[in-house]
Amino acid sequence: MQLNHAQRELTVKIVYYGPGLSGKTTNLQMVHQRTASDVRGRLLTVETHDDRTLFFDLLPVFFSTANGFKVKVKLFTVPGQVIHNATRRIVLQGADAVAFIADSRRSMGPDNNAYWKNLLENMRENGLDPAQVPVVIQYNKRDLPDAKTDAEIEETRKKGKEPVVGAIAIRGVGVLETLHAVLQVGYRAIDARAGLTKNIGLTEREFLGQVFANIDTTGTELEKAFPPRKVEAK
Secondary structure, three states, rough: EEEOOOOEEEEEEEOOOOOOOOOHHHHHHHHHHHHHHOOOOOOOOOOOOOOOOOOOOOOOEEOOOOOOOEEEEEEOOOOOOOHHHHHHHHHOOOOOOOEEEEEOOOOHHHHHHHHHHHHHHHHHOOOOOOOOOOEEEEEEEEOOOOOOOHHHHHHHHOOOOOEOOOOOOHHHHHHHHHHHHHHHHHHHHHHHHOOOOHHOOHHHHHHHHHOOOOEEEOOOOOOOOOOOOOOOOO
């Protein structure tokens, strides 16, 4: 989180983390597609021969609060391949919250666990306290054979403190719900630390409302809370 009182600007950083090909890039692509073109930045993607994302995808969403603060929400993904660990560590620097994108197939359990441990290690390497950086877990690829059952995912939810969302990112299912969850826990962590409500008059309701006012929520669980704004295809 970067809070610049002189320029009246707040920047919130969200990082999507997880194994290679778990759906991190797909999540950002879907968010970008559903975000109004007048408030979204360019989605930057680098394809490589061994991973779909070498560095990061960047999506800045801009809005101004009632008190005149300019808020930027930046979404990043990290590369999933093992050899890119140094890049993952760099991208993770300064993260306010993390969306951990797991592959829900049982066969991917070891990979999910390895990258979870890698996330915690890289947090510590960056001077981040894993107990203080909120994480939301998305179980993606729920439509594939060998995917964990809803009951199994519910067990995971009960065991940990992290919010858990089921998803089929390639169809857009669970993508905005994951974004909402990670922005919510991120806001709460920043508010507890920096007093956003007290110091700049930015409440959780305004923060989430401003972001999702610019996103087409049609067909998602967020549709009632945040009535859809139609986004023109580009």
